Amino acid sequence: MRNEVIRNKQGLTEKEFLKGYDADIYKKPSLTVDMLIFTVMDEEEENYRKLPEKTLKILLVKRGDHPYLGKWALPGGFVAVEESLDEAAFRVLRAETNIDDIYMEQLYTWGDVDRDPRTRVISSSYMALVDNSSLKVKAGNDEEDARWFEVQYNLLEEKKAAAERGYIYEQLVEIKLRNESDELSARIKITENPDGSVCREIIESEGIAFDHGKFIQYAIDRLRNKIEYTNLAFNLMPELFTLTELQQVYEVILGRELLAAAFRRKIASMVIETNQFTKDAGHRPSKLFKYNSAWRRDI
Amino acid sequence: MRNEVIRNKQGLTEKEFLKGYDADIYKKPSLTVDMLIFTVMDEEEENYRKLPEKTLKILLVKRGDHPYLGKWALPGGFVAVEESLDEAAFRVLRAETNIDDIYMEQLYTWGDVDRDPRTRVISSSYMALVDNSSLKVKAGNDEEDARWFEVQYNLLEEKKAAAERGYIYEQLVEIKLRNESDELSARIKITENPDGSVCREIIESEGIAFDHGKFIQYAIDRLRNKIEYTNLAFNLMPELFTLTELQQVYEVILGRELLAAAFRRKIASMVIETNQFTKDAGHRPSKLFKYNSAWRRDI
DNA sequence: TCAATAGTGTCTATTAGACAGTATACC
């Protein structure tokens, strides 16, 4: 519908205008994507009767160059001019994992002026959820050291303070990331203003590069929120699973215990029972379920 | 905690590395912010007894140059290197409105390669909510023609189709934007994949510049979602309001009628009654309420 | 046998939806 013969104030047609357009007269920020790749893994359990505990893991990459040399960062990369933002995210994801059909979602775009000491860099964060059983992280690709870290989310402090037109709510959250060899942490202050808008600020960061601690806190917030009303959790599950395993995944993301009876009622319509069972469990076997792909939240 | 004496593989310290860093060796996309400024206004009502209807409005700007010359676009601007993303959004917002303390929230960053015919432009969209009574849109600033458009959101079609691993849900949504003089529209196809990820695609766009139709559809989605569990609606209300007015705001955003009794129960804890009443209404006066600034959703 | 998990039944409290019914100014 755009009419090519319309002329602007300089008397140019659109064709002429576009030909003369110079995108580089102003200095531009650089743009990156950073991936938050989550999975859930079983921890070793020595007692043959007990079920293994599940933990939430995130994939981090050890920085091999300045800045933050030796610190751990989210896998990421610069966005090229010939690829879309989503394509850039997929490219980064493929560089780290061997799977193609991975759940991916854009989270937030971080634009503080000083967030990267090299130059002005704005970063769009994406979250990916992968099923650990079908996953193989590409080890040592382009000399990178990629490792899974156990994620812990601790609410350290909650504050409510009177302000001009209402109350300001502040949370101090600690993110702990653990490995066999490393323990990283970040403290993030989350401020909720009277109008409902939210700000995040890094108070302290140990071993985590850039402002990536904020990214992780934000992602967990989103995970916790979306798991309640979407099928998101099933992206972390294998083809067949027990309801207890599914409940454990919910619990490890939400950071609290759930009651089995209520949980089973709630997710009943999202799963289909098979006639297979777990074996050699040291206790009563458990029925295996699969995702009910026809499920959809009612609106 | 970053140690300046660590050297990278080229033997450079961080200082030396940063000195030699050239951010411009690769071509970069440009970055803009686009603002979705919403308000709710009363429509004229000739019957003295009847309450005026409320409508959701969005502020658009008539493009004065190529591309999309003469079409209507969201107010926006390029992000400069010395300002943060939020600062850029505030700058754009201040250019259009006279208010300082406006609710603003980042929505989504749009990164399709061909979304701007000038050059590669990635756009972060922000939503702002303003109370119509305290608002004055800056008219004719830098020769811009800024106007309010009534927003309508119509679900035209819903489809569920079997796919490889589950079902694909498709929605066809029509956005209609109306003015005394103009009527614009866009059709957006929203695809929800089996894993829960969502894609948006513009099918048709009449009078709306760029891919801004998608931005508007996304923003309304977010509005509808967040109004259910946050205090967001009160950013659209004046200091004092009746519960019927508040309900009308909820209805115009949600696009459906609500039952008064249930609505009042639901928002009871979010408001404080005053001892003032409406007057000259042609019917029973209504008690005026104000926002309960101590309200917070329980977690 | 028993440790540990699997799975169900049911009571209670809370909340959303529906709708009838009463109240009240202003023309």
Added chain:
DNA sequence: GGTATACTGTCTAATAGACACTATTGA
């Protein structure tokens, strides 16, 4: 008085939380 809105009471259905109780395996 009549119109249009303001506001409340209550029945019902659906849902979440709590918890007790039964079931079942492998060592």
